[in-house]
Amino acid sequence: MKTKVLAIDDSRTIRNLLAATLEEAGFEYHCAVDGREGVDMYDDVAPDVVITDINMPNLDGFGVIEELRGTGINSKVPILVLTTESAPEMKARARDAGATGWITKPFDDQSLIFALKRVTGAVA
Amino acid sequence: MQSQAEVKIGDQEVKHAQQSEFVSFTVAGQAFCLKITQIREIRRWSPVTILPHAPVDVLGVMNLRGAVIPIYDLSARFGLEQTEASERNVVIVVAVNNKPVGLLAESVSEIISINPEEIQDTPQVDSRHTMEYIQGIISHDETMVRIINLDAVISVPEQGLS
Amino acid sequence: MSGSIQDTFFEECQELLEAMDEGLTVIEGGDHDPETVNAVFRAVHSIKGGAGAFGLDDLVAFAHKFETVFDEVRSNKLQLDVKLIQLLLRCSDHLADLVSVARDGGGVDQEHNDVLIAGLEEYLGEEEEELTFEPMGLGGPSVPLPLMDEAEKTYEIRFHPLKEMFGTGNEPFFLFQALSELGPLKVVLDETELPGFDAMEMDESYLAWNLTLTTSEPKSSVEAVFEFVEGLCELSIASDKDAEEEAAALAALNAAFGMTGDNAEPETPDPFDAPASAEVAPVATPEPTEKVEAAKPESNKPEQRGPKPTLRVDLERVDRLINAVGELIINHSMLAQQIANLDVADLRDVETELEGFKNLARDIQEGVMSIRAQPVKPLFQRMARIVREASAATDKSAKLVTEGENTEVDKTVIERLSDPLTHILRNAVDHGVEKPDDREAIGKNRVGSIRLSASHRSGSVCIEIKDDGAGVNRPRVKQIAIEKGLIPDNAELTDAEIDNLLFLPGFSTAKEVSNLSGRGVGMDVVKNAVTALGGRINISSTPGKGSTFTIILPLTLAVMDGMVVSVADQTMVVPITSIIETMRGSDDMINSLGADGTLLSIRGNFVPICDVAKALGLRKPNGDQPPGVYLLVETETGARSALAVDDIHDQRQVVIKSLDGVCGNIPGVAAATILGDGKIAMILDPESILAASPTSATFDTERRMSNAIAS
Incomplete structure (x- = not known):
């Protein structure tokens, strides 16, 4: 069984980059174009891990984490936040919301896979 | 351009040279030929639509399966007399820069096989047209057949400015 | 990739x-x-x-x-x-x-x-930090820090998760797995912290692990594994060699990265299973209905949920489809014609079916055409910039207001409209809008306003550029036209005719070529661009109030309504949009004027006649002037002319075939089409026929005179 990734990002470029890296590394890749769609897709995709951008229209990344971790969905899967900021407060805020870890943009293949490995154990 | 290059390669690498097939036809009583690979199809002449203000060697345009293609009178193009086109004549459809172009000829004669080494350079003659449009000559069945330099015949200005 | x-x-x-x-x-x-x-x-x-x-x-x-x-x-x-x-x-x-x-x-x-x-x-405070784009304190095994050497070391790691960690979805097991990729790893569970069963709290974290890792990777790589749980666990990493030195290095490192560090003194607690970690199952099974209901009321603007789903298609595929549909329509008319020619008594049923076929084909065509249609919005948005730049370059102040941005136009039209619009807008700022002080002096707002609008108007697209500037300086325009020999000294021109002088080739009102709208192109280039799209451009101007350029464009470049006519034994098509009226002529309607001029009298008005065949160079030398049919057309200047053709047949939609690449530009011909019988017909451009015809050219008095002399 491939590890299923749900990526939520409003940037087509980033989605394509994620898709290219993840599919090549053997992950099953699903994507949503904004936070709302991501949350809506969550049940259908039933991902093993979620990667989400922060700045998005229709529900931002924090909102995504809150909804996924909230009582409605009560998700326990790892959630990685994509951020251009490596500022500590951004990480703290994401973590407070329930994020598992973060990936700093721009990311390379290795750091992306390494991050996934640490939260899902999936081996590329 | 392409056809020229091919002939040159043929000249130099005789070992690899293979016989090429040419289609010969007559224009104003003279024998000409084109490489068979340059020809897309040959159609019987049917009246074309006249292009206003066109030069004498542009007969007009015709409908080739939905595409509008220009038809040139080869004879007029070569500086010979204008062809009085009739149903006995043929239109040889060739592609120049991937665009189809029709060439009016009197009639198609036959397909001939030519070794590249048989091709002779065009001898110097007075007519500038001849030198431009003919890239070589061959002797076939005792007659001289002129190989047409397609790119020179259908030169850039006729391709439209756009 | x-x-x-x-x-x-x-x-x-x-x-x-x-x-x-x-x-x-x-x-x-x-x-x-x-x-x-x-x-x-x-x-x-x-x-x-x-x-x-x-x-x-x-x-x-x-x-x-x-x-x-x-x-x-x-x-x-x-x-x-x-x-x-x-x-x-x-x-x-x-x-x-x-x-x-x-x-x-x-x-x-x-x-x-x-x-x-x-x-x-x-606008930024002093504390705005420098760009923090480097991934800090992590980066995976591939980014070793230079202060670490490559010798193999053994690390003693103590890892005690805090209860907060389990809410974040981090799993100790995966971290260990990641560690084990760095080298041989020994994992020992320390359950000494576990209290007795009775004292156990469900969400407390009692477990700790002692790990022994042997690796040549630097310590930073080991730390990187724990990056996500930093602050969520008690962590100590100590190497066997030079423990003190390492500790110092780690301290320095921690200081540098602002981590909480290595002071996690190993507590020694009691054992048992970690309940929290057991429930972190990778598969969540929530209640879908509950979630949907919870989510919906929040999104108060459900209709704005992201862009409408779209499909990106290679343009070439669309164009192939458009071509094929065009062929289908031609094919239909050929079929209809052949059926009509059949010697069959009752064709009614066939004709009904054929009519259905035609309607379907039209539907498909419209659908396919709409794929190419795009809103003018992006184009208009680019134009705002043009106005900004032009204003800055001329020390003027002008603002672009756009309207009808969602009007859809064929993609090619939009693309080719960019240059003409740019030019018109630059002109509007450069020559139209006054300097702010001047504007104020005459009671106008200091900021000039240029309105760019698009709308659909009876099967055409109308683009209007309206400025509130000074308007066309007619005396000067006329003067320049006379100086440049474009009109005779004594020409009597209406205001509209003067305004339209701007479109004449070689006309430029700028005394010295300003670096803005100069650039060696005049409004004639704009007009040519619009004409090439099958459109028309018109200008109207009120002194002191401003000018308006109106561009009328066809909705699509692929089909148009045309009048099928005969000219010198050739079948040709005249665009319906340019025809005001058609009429059969009789001798008493024709009046000679001078050597070669003829006028048609229509209800008491006289309009010049232009013989299309002659203008196209198709009239045989001995051909008589036929008692033909006249198409009344109006030029952009508003002047009317009668195009004389041999006969008119019917009105129909024709598929436009470009002559680009087939032959050069032919005066009087806009494009070609394929008729029902498979023959090609020229689509005429009345405007350029009139321009090429000396008898009715509006301004070409000189040429008319020289022709008269020559003949």
Whole structure:
């Protein structure tokens, strides 16, 4: 069984980059174009891990984490936040919301896979 | 351009040279030929639509399966007399820069096989047209057949400015 | 791989730039809605994010400053005043330039860049940190820190998760797995912290692990594994060799990265199973219904949930389809014609079916055409920039107001409209709008207004450019036209005719060629561009009030309604849009004027007759002037002429076949089409036929005279 990734990002470029890296590394890749769609897709995709951008229209990344971790969905899967900021407060805020870890943009293949490995154990 | 290059390669690498097939036809009583690979199809002449203000060697345009293609009178193009086109004549459809172009000829004669080494350079003659449009000559069945330099015949200005 | 993704990036950039422009335009208009501000922020942010992925440093650096200022606006720390909005607009233009440079190469205007950066920095507090784009304190095994040597070491790691860790989805097991990739790993569970069963609290974390890792990787790689749980666990990492030195190094490292560090004194607690970690199952099974209901009421604008789903299709495929449908319609008319020619008594049923066929074909055609149709919005948005730049270059102040941005026009039309519009707008700023002081003096707003609008008007698209400037300076225009020999000294021209002199080749009102609208092209180029699209352009002007350029364009370039006529034994098509009226002529309607001029009298009015066959050079020398049919047409100047043709047949929709690449430009001919019988017919361009015909050319008195002399 491939590890299923749900990526939520409003940037087509980033989605394509994620898709290219993840599919090549053997992950099953699903994507949503904004936070709302991501949350809506969550049940259908039933991902093993979620990667989400922060700045998005229709529900931002924090909102995504809150909804996924909230009582409605009560998700326990790892959630990685994509951020251009490596500022500590951004990480703290994401973590407070329930994020598992973060990936700093721009990311390379290795750091992306390494991050996934640490939260899902999936081996590329 | 392409056809020229091919002939040159043929000249130099005789070992690899293979016989090429040419289609010969007559224009104003003279024998000409084109490489068979340059020809897309040959159609019987049917009246074309006249292009206003066109030069004498542009007969007009015709409908080739939905595409509008220009038809040139080869004879007029070569500086010979204008062809009085009739149903006995043929239109040889060739592609120049991937665009189809029709060439009016009197009639198609036959397909001939030519070794590249048989091709002779065009001898110097007075007519500038001849030198431009003919890239070589061959002797076939005792007659001289002129190989047409397609790119020179259908030169850039006729391709439209756009 | 990266090639195609990079293409995507630039494509997306284009969309983001448009979204940004759109947002800024709204903001400029006074609407500072937080969602608009957010949208602009996100656009800039996304450009930065993508640019970072491709190492486009100039772009990243500028976008970062831009974004940072916008972030301040977003969090209401900065007020959007006129000065800031202007700066942001210029920054958006510059960002677009940077994207172009990144895509197409070329140089960045460094000076301009620096000016804008400096401008942005004025709005940023001192504490604005430098660009923190390097991944800090992590990066995986591939980024070793230089202070570590490569010798193999053994690390003693103690890892005690705090209960907070389990809410984040981090799993000790996966961390160990990641560690084990660095080298042989021994894991020992320390359950001494577990209290007795009774004292156990369900969400408390009692377990700890002692790990022994042997690896040649530097300590930073080991630490990187624990990056996500930093602060959520007690962690100590000690190496066997030079323990003290290592500790010092770690302390230094920690200090450098501001981590909480190595002072986690190992507590020694009691054992048992970790309940929290057991429930972190990777598969969640929530209640779908509950979730949907919980989610829906929140999204108060459900209809705005992202863009409508779209499909990106290779343009070539669409064009192939359009061509095929065109053939289908031609095919239909051929079929209809052949059936009509059949010698069959009752064709009614067949004709009914044929009519259905035709309607279906038309439906398909409309559908396919609409694929190519696009809103003019992006085009209009680009024009705002043109006006800004033109204003800056001429020390004027002008603002572009756009209307009907959602009007859809064929993609090619939009593409080819860019240059003419640019030129007209530059002209409007350069020659139309007055200097701010002058405007004030005559009671106008200091800021000139240029209105760019698009609308559908009876099967055509109408683009209007209206400025509130000085209007055409008619005496000067006329003077210049006379000086340049475009009209005779004594020409009597109406106001409209004078205005239209602007479109004559070789006309330019600028005394010295200004570097703005000069550039060696005149309005004739604009007119040619519009005509090439099958359109018309007109100007009207009121002195002191401004000028309006009206461009009428066909909805699509692929089909048009035409009148099928005969000219010198050839079948030809005249666009319906240019015909006002058709009439059969009789001798008493024709009046000679001078040597070769003939006038047609229509209800007491006289209009010049233009013999189409002669204008096209098709009339046989001995051919008599036929008692034909006249098509009354109107030129852009409003002057009317009668086109004389041999006969008219019917009116029908024809598929336009471009003659580009088939032959050069033919005066009087716009394009070709294929008729029902498979024959090609020329589609005529009345305007250029009239221009080529001496008898009715409006201004060409000189030529008419020389012709008269010659004949």
